[in-house]
Amino acid sequence: MGEVDEAFIQAVEHRPKLTITEAEGIPLIDLSISNSNSIEALVEEIGDASKNWGFFQVINHGVPFETREKLELASRKFFAQATEEKLKVRRDEVNPLGYYETELTKNVRDWKEVYDLAVKNPTVIPTSPEASDNGLQELVNQWPEYPSELRALLLLVRFGAAVKHSVLYSIWCSRSCEVRYPIPAGAISPLSGYGIDQKGYRCYDPIAKKLRTSRHVAFLEHLPYYCLPASSSSVSKEDVLMSDPFSSSASSFGSDSPHVPDEGIESIRVSETVVEPEEAQPSSTLVQDETPSQSGPPGISDDVDPTTSQVEIRVAYEEDAKEMEKLAYKLLELISLSLGLPANRLSEFFNNHTSISRLNHYPTCPIPNLALGVGRHKDGGALIILAQDDVGGLQVKRKTDGEWVQVRPTPHAYIVNVGDIIQVWSNERYESVEHRVMVNSEKERFSMRFSFNPNHDVMVEPLEELITEQNPAKYRAYNWGKFFANRRRSNFKKLGVENIQISHFKITEE
Numbered sequence: 001m002g003e004v005d006e007a008f009i010q011a012v013e014h015r016p017k018l019t020i021t022e023a024e025g026i027p028l029i030d031l032s033i034s035n036s037n038s039i040e041a042l043v044e045e046i047g048d049a050s051k052n053w054g055f056f057q058v059i060n061h062g063v064p065f066e067t068r069e070k071l072e073l074a075s076r077k078f079f080a081q082a083t084e085e086k087l088k089v090r091r092d093e094v095n096p097l098g099y100y101e102t103e104l105t106k107n108v109r110d111w112k113e114v115y116d117l118a119v120k121n122p123t124v125i126p127t128s129p130e131a132s133d134n135g136l137q138e139l140v141n142q143w144p145e146y147p148s149e150l151r152a153l154l155l156l157v158r159f160g161a162a163v164k165h166s167v168l169y170s171i172w173c174s175r176s177c178e179v180r181y182p183i184p185a186g187a188i189s190p191l192s193g194y195g196i197d198q199k200g201y202r203c204y205d206p207i208a209k210k211l212r213t214s215r216h217v218a219f220l221e222h223l224p225y226y227c228l229p230a231s232s233s234s235v236s237k238e239d240v241l242m243s244d245p246f247s248s249s250a251s252s253f254g255s256d257s258p259h260v261p262d263e264g265i266e267s268i269r270v271s272e273t274v275v276e277p278e279e280a281q282p283s284s285t286l287v288q289d290e291t292p293s294q295s296g297p298p299g300i301s302d303d304v305d306p307t308t309s310q311v312e313i314r315v316a317y318e319e320d321a322k323e324m325e326k327l328a329y330k331l332l333e334l335i336s337l338s339l340g341l342p343a344n345r346l347s348e349f350f351n352n353h354t355s356i357s358r359l360n361h362y363p364t365c366p367i368p369n370l371a372l373g374v375g376r377h378k379d380g381g382a383l384i385i386l387a388q389d390d391v392g393g394l395q396v397k398r399k400t401d402g403e404w405v406q407v408r409p410t411p412h413a414y415i416v417n418v419g420d421i422i423q424v425w426s427n428e429r430y431e432s433v434e435h436r437v438m439v440n441s442e443k444e445r446f447s448m449r450f451s452f453n454p455n456h457d458v459m460v461e462p463l464e465e466l467i468t469e470q471n472p473a474k475y476r477a478y479n480w481g482k483f484f485a486n487r488r489r490s491n492f493k494k495l496g497v498e499n500i501q502i503s504h505f506k507i508t509e510e
């Protein structure tokens, strides 16, 4: 076992089998409505899957693939950072959002690191799980900061030092990163150039020693931009021009009217993603002629750069969260209909929802037979939507026989599961099913989980329409915000007891 901390070791009965028995997978549901796929048929499929599995995958869900891909790339970059950078946004007792690498599930440590973000920023939840405490707290997302070196650079730039190239760092952008390394001595401007005869900005990456053309560039608004004539193949320091690519004179490239630095260095604009790396041989001059960049899907196959940017992850996240929210409402309506309720029956619980997204990274593990990426658990929210990469590892406990079944990755699909809240609302017509994540020794894995959670003040209880004399309420009402605050808190203070569970509110039969 070498130097692996024993906190990761699962009890014998919970260790995963490394040979996975191929089994019938969870249902794959096409969300598109057509002549051959009526809404009634779809609702029935959703109902059956929720009842029999508690899990299903969806395709034709309406979320643009680029949105998900951008966030996945930003997530890879986030986790590829030095630990010291990630720890700067680590969650703590006050703010449970952010980076965390020592999570426990059922008191055993998970082989993973996570980055939690609230969909609504800020998100309001109770300050404490104590019933007597009426205090509320705002959860605020923690975004990666600019590295301090870059901050120093930005200040320098503001004070007009930008053209003293030898002291500069690059604001480099093919993957909208700020490069944190000193420019090699003698290299002339690493700053981005803007070409009118091609789509995109030209940026010199001093690490890869490549000139890149990209439209995926983070611009620091209110700062001067230094541009290079598009036609030149060799440019001297004096040719570097100051220009604002967003100003109306941007097309008249080479405008020498300087953009006056303004206050505020935090505000950033990101353009469309089109990445087209180009080889170049930088030496004492910057610009090599480039072939025009082509439109196309952003590539995520490039090596992940160990830098990340506040801008990139934030923009990618916020775009993705909007799409996830739309999909979550759609699924909620389908679930509502499948329970025989009006489509909007559950929406009122979500007008100020407390949904949380989690970016997961499961590094390769030397003891995949003894540890788990996430130990067996049920999800506490209402509906959970998960994007997994192509590595695989999620296992669902099959209701029919309790066997762990692998959820095989389906490109572009989302995995959906019914959480505890839907189990309670549906008075157990649907069940929140146990699942876990296996890790492996060869490939790291990434996933992104969106947990659709109601407003903090919602009292969760079986819906009255679903209660009858023969089928009385199986749960007492509980306050979602308090439940949530309890879960969040107990992640920090493990007292050797289990997290709060809906079973604590179960009405036991006499």
Ligand SMILES: O=C(O)CCC(=O)C(=O)O
Binding pocket: 358, 360, 374, 379, 386, 388, 393, 394, 435, 436, 437, 447, 448, 449
């Ligand atoms: O990464 C996965 O596949 C699932 C993670 C999960 O179940 C969770 O974070 O609750």
Ligand SMILES: [Fe+2]
Binding pocket: 377, 378, 379, 435
């Ligand atoms: Fe889960």
